[in-house]
Amino acid sequence: MARSIVQEFTKGLWAEIPPFRLVLGLCPVLAVTKSVENGIGMGVATTFVLVCSNVLVSSLRKVIPAKVRIACYIVIIATFVTVVELVMQAFAYPLFLKLGIFIPLIVVNCIVLGRSEAFASKNGIFRSLLDGLGIGIGFTLSLSALAAVRELLGTGDLTIWETPIQIFGPTFQPFSFMVEAPGAFVALGLMLCLMNLVGKK
Amino acid sequence: MREMIKMLIVLTVLATLSGGLLAAIRDNTKDRIENQVLEFVKGPAIRSILQGATNDPIVDRFQLKAGDIEHTFFVGVFDGEPRAVTFETSGKGYGGDVGLMVGIDTKDDKLVGVGVTTHGETPGMGAKAKTDPSFVSQFKGLSLKDPLKVTGDGGSINAISGATITSRAVCSAATDATELYEKLKPQLTEKLKEFKK
Numbered sequence: 001m002a003r004s005i006v007q008e009f010t011k012g013l014w015a016e017i018p019p020f021r022l023v024l025g026l027c028p029v030l031a032v033t034k035s036v037e038n039g040i041g042m043g044v045a046t047t048f049v050l051v052c053s054n055v056l057v058s059s060l061r062k063v064i065p066a067k068v069r070i071a072c073y074i075v076i077i078a079t080f081v082t083v084v085e086l087v088m089q090a091f092a093y094p095l096f097l098k099l100g101i102f103i104p105l106i107v108v109n110c111i112v113l114g115r116s117e118a119f120a121s122k123n124g125i126f127r128s129l130l131d132g133l134g135i136g137i138g139f140t141l142s143l144s145a146l147a148a149v150r151e152l153l154g155t156g157d158l159t160i161w162e163t164p165i166q167i168f169g170p171t172f173q174p175f176s177f178m179v180e181a182p183g184a185f186v187a188l189g190l191m192l193c194l195m196n197l198v199g200k201k
Numbered sequence: 202m203r204e205m206i207k208m209l210i211v212l213t214v215l216a217t218l219s220g221g222l223l224a225a226i227r228d229n230t231k232d233r234i235e236n237q238v239l240e241f242v243k244g245p246a247i248r249s250i251l252q253g254a255t256n257d258p259i260v261d262r263f264q265l266k267a268g269d270i271e272h273t274f275f276v277g278v279f280d281g282e283p284r285a286v287t288f289e290t291s292g293k294g295y296g297g298d299v300g301l302m303v304g305i306d307t308k309d310d311k312l313v314g315v316g317v318t319t320h321g322e323t324p325g326m327g328a329k330a331k332t333d334p335s336f337v338s339q340f341k342g343l344s345l346k347d348p349l350k351v352t353g354d355g356g357s358i359n360a361i362s363g364a365t366i367t368s369r370a371v372c373s374a375a376t377d378a379t380e381l382y383e384k385l386k387p388q389l390t391e392k393l394k395e396f397k398k
Binding site: 072083087 | 204207208211212215216219222223226227230233234238240241
């Protein structure tokens with residue numbers, strides 16, 4: 001099972017890409033992917049928490065007693081999530097208004113706790129950093145991809161830096177159900193299917 | 202036993218460090234967050250009410266106490282004279298409190314305008330109080346002595362069709378605002394002089 005350092009990073013981008021391969025952390029995946037901006041914002045916030053908590057858990061792995069390890073991980077993760085929440089409120093308030101409750105909910109995102117428990121508590125600091133970064137970027141990419149599909153079909157536009165760009169032109173009739181909750185399930189299902197088709201040997 | 206003590210120490214130290222770090226970050230971001238909230242939640246309403254003011258009403262603000270509650274007042278300077286104040290009150294709507302920013306001209310005791318800030322009303326019905334400017338614009342220029350009520354209750358405001366409860370909430374918030382204004386008027390005019398440029 002020994003992986004090279006490069007593989008430690010790249011596995012999060014394809015082989016273990018969180019929502020599609022591991023099918024973890026679906027709550028934010030389904031909820032915030034109404035627009036590409038939200039998806040990227042959520043992805044970056046999660047990546048920050050993932051990298052920081054992975055590094056800290058890994059460096060404290062010999063100090064933390066096994067019986068209270070989950071409690072310790074949650075304290076660490078919750079701290080970083082609150083940091084993200086405060087910083088986002090102070091510097092990106094409109095994004096904070098859109099993501100709302102899903103920022104504090106990163107605490108219970110099973111990708112973050114899962115990486116701490118399954119990886120960072122057993123590996124060195126540098127490997128944990130790469131693992132967190134890889135999984136985080138993979139998560140951001142999946143969120144943006146799903147959000148792009150939903151936004152494009154649901155509104156006909158892609159919004160970048162708060163300026164909508166019309167892709168299909170003004171005559172396009174948007175499938176507005178794609179930006180509603182059921183559209184999230186349908187789009188995720190189709191993308192999972194596509195990933196499995198491509199990954200099949 | 203030793204393990205117990207270790208568990209206690211590790212968790213206590215972690216929680217303490219975490220608390221300290223968060224307190225430090227909170228202290229450093231508090232003012233910025235307050236400004237951002239004012240800018241994005243209350244800012245649009247304030248700016249549309251005080252259209253044409255030569256100052257930045259969000260920067261020129263002060264606080265006054267009425268009873269135990271502290272209210273924030275935003276000042277509008279027109280032609281070099283700080284004559285308008287806006288502040289927020291709320292009324293009971295269909296889906297919780299409806300926050301209303303009310304602007305009053307202190308020279309002739311008239312409403313400069315009102316604007317809804319936060320609400321939980323039904324989209325397409327009560328939410329029109331915020332999105333449809335023709336409803337709130339009815340308040341513009343009314344005297345504080347006029348009854349701020351919907352037409353059915355003996356006032357002059359045409360309610361949003363299908364959203365009487367929301368319309369009443371806005372009216373009651375506006376009435377509360379005039380009462381608060383009358384109560385605080387001496388202190389308000391005193392404070393306003395400080396903003397003269």
